[in-house]
Amino acid sequence: MAEPVVRIPDAKVALSTASVYPESTATAFEIAARLGYDGVEVMVWNDPISQDIEALRRLSDHHGIPILAVHAPCLLITQRVWSSDPWVRLQRARSAAERLGASTVVVHPPFRWQRQYARDFVSGIWRMADETDIRFAVENMYPWRYRDREMLAYAPGWDPTDEDYRHFTIDLSHTATARTDTMAMIGRMGDRLGHVHLADGKGSAKDEHLVPGRGDQPCAELLEGLAGSGFDGHVVIEVNTRRAMSNAEREADLAEALAFTRLHLASPLRVKGQ
DSSP states (O other), X not given: OXXXXXXXXXXXXXXXXXXXXXXXXXXXXXHXXXXXOSEEEEEOSSSGGGGOHHHHHHHXXXXXXXXXXXXXXXXXXXXXXXOSSHHHHHHHHHHHHHHHTOOEEEEOOOBTTOHHHHHHHHHHHHHHHHTOSSEEEEEOOOOEEETTEEEOOBSSOSOGGGSOOSEEEEEHHHHHHHTXXXXXXXXXXXXXXXXXXXXXXXXXXXXXXXOTTXXXXXXXXXXXXXXXXXOOXXXXXXXXXXXXXXXXXXXXXXXXXXXHHHHHSOEXXXXXXX
């Protein structure tokens, strides 16, 4: 029997439901199943289905697509989804993950104007993580820029590696927007990197979320490194398809992103004696 020549990690490749916007959460399940994704990450936002645990469970069962992660409602437009209290939103995200069989809750750092939440965020995330097997993976963000001005919108900060969290999410569109050294950030995360939002960017002030390979981020290098390290988290395709002129064009982009990820999420095995 021939020896394998590549090592493929246990990491699953999921589709973020945000990747089909402005189409619905239900559409994301259909596309993920049709294209051969391993699962989905549910972005909880204004789509009522994304907030409904039983509706999500029915979609998962119907399409045979597991829900691998839940993205807590942390965006400006979702500040009142589930609750106006950010801690309640995180508690409900944890409960949703537990009930749906997901292993990870993705969470953004607080906005600076959420002063009490920001002050207690690091200790609060640790406390919530101690109460469950669910991973709370804090995501890197970026400074907000307008022309030559820069606003630090997040607290304690947009770079989560400045703080002590148990798990991190790396988002490569956000590293592009932040104009930071992506591989250096991944190095600081080390074995606490538990979740990946795979996208690309070119350093625009806008959060681009390009299909991997269409920007200047080290998407392939990251994936090959994960394969070599035996990464067992999830790699989630989170790209912007809003400019797609048709459903076929959107699916083509998402199929390309999946093919890129599968291609690079492998590491060549060394041959003995070499």
